[in-house]
Amino acid sequence: MTPDDRDQNLEPFLEITNISKRYGDKTAVDQVNIHIHRGEIISLLGPSGCGKSTLLKIIAGLEEFDSGTVSLTNQSLEGVAPEDRNFGLMPQDLVLFPHLNVWDNIAFGLRMQRQSQINIQSRVNDLLTLVGLPDQGERNVQELSGGEQQRVALARSLAPEPKLLMLDEPMGALDRRLREDLYLHVKAILKEVGVTAIYVTHDHDEAFAVSDRAVVMQNGKFIQIGTPEKLYTTPSNAFIANFLGFRNIFPATITSQPHSSNLKTPIGIFEVAPNQVPRAFEENEATLLVPNQSITIQNADKLTTATKTISGVIESKIFQQGYYRIQVKVRTETLHLSVPMTTDSVQLALGNTLNLEIDPTKIMVLAK
Known part of the structure; x- marks a missing residue:
């Protein structure tokens, strides 16, 4: 595998070390390693079945693994329940609550944290402005366009101020034109908030547009890690070149x-x-x-x-x-x-x- 080309003097925020996961005789994740730095957006890129989503579930604490360690700021997450990690997840199907309006969807996580109404009011209004939906809080989420629903889901994921935001094929249900319109908007929001993020996708254009670095996966392995420019100009093998188009x-x-x-x-x-x-x-x-x-x-x-x-x-x-x-x-x-x-x-x-x-x-x- 091409070595991680980040500055090794930077202290890692999230460390994935020799993580492996098997289902019977099938290896879903095969001894993968990466250091992710605070505020960095990393994409996991590869075809269906390569292990992207499995690794995301392992990091979230939703899936047990066979070997290796997951550490946050040099502290192992072994034994830490998913709800105690303060990680956010934005899935492909978005899972917006149809019985709640836009405002209440975004406020949901804050209420679960038992935050004060003053804090909730301020945080939700700030996020509505951030995602470009000011004055839209009273709308029914089922009346929103696909792109608007995407923004509400992103705002809801960011509301509890997660330490790490994980996005699992978040634009998979949108048509290509709409995805392309949202690329830069999503990255700008993540950078403005400063959240560390892992972005899972099978679309290299999407990964390159959103992430600081991309990890190409094949058969559970990390094949190459680098900036979008580095991967495009120097793919390390034929599989990566073909996958990148x-x-x-x-x-x-x-x-x-x-x-x-x-x-x-x-x-x-x-x-x-x-x-x-x-x-x-x-x-x-x-x-x-x-x-x-x-x-x-x-x-x-x-x-x-x-x-x-x-x-x-x-x-x-x-x-x-x-x-x-x-x-x-x-x-x-x-x-x-x-x-x-x-x-x-x-x-x-x-x-x-x-x-x-x-x-x-x-x-x-x-x-x-």
Whole structure:
């Protein structure tokens, strides 16, 4: 696993150490480790069944685990009941009380804490303003839009001032456009409040928009931890690259030369600098990732020897958000690329042969 790239001199707020959980012969969480710092937003990212929600339940105290420790400010949480941890949970289905209006939904946790009416009044009104719903307290929650319900659920989760807020696929029931509208709003609220948060999702766009760091999980393991920028620019293996939406992923055989390495792939042989190939892959099998930014359509007037030229036949073309999304058949493989709408559309006709240049300094060599 790629090491945690946070400043190790910072004192951790929440520590997850060698946590494992099995259900019979199935390992749901497999010796995971992370230090989360106060005020940090961490996302657990991965496909369904990878162990995200199980780990969240373990942290919340709702699920027993087989080994490891969960500590808060250097104190083990072993034996501490869920209700005594002062952790907040915002689930996917939100679980708003239909018989209570917006104001009373947000006030519910504060009343359970037996806070004074003055404190409740002040806290609820502040949160309504914070989530952009001032003067909406008397509305029936069933009359709210999906996005408004989301904001009420967030306000209710924040009302008791939890030490840690856990959000389990909180936008899973919303359509993509609405989720995208809420990304920045949710992060801004969490940052303004200063709460430490763990955000579970299978959507990398959502995770990257909301979190300071993301943890990619596969089969119960932490595969890579890093900032959204770090994960996107340097995915550690083919699984992560594929999960993050990269399309041009090909098997590669590496042959080391004195001053370079050759990658033999189904779309051709690429010569790369030694520092592009991790030492563990020398004379070994790996994966070639060809990002879209490394591909350009060849310009006959500006030929260069610094790039790798390959040719293929255009199989499909669609237009989306100002770009042509093109699939080019190169030998036995399909290469995906996006080009601006200003590109000559005649050149991009179906069945045409397209000459492409790939910048070898921008391609990546990953673990299989």
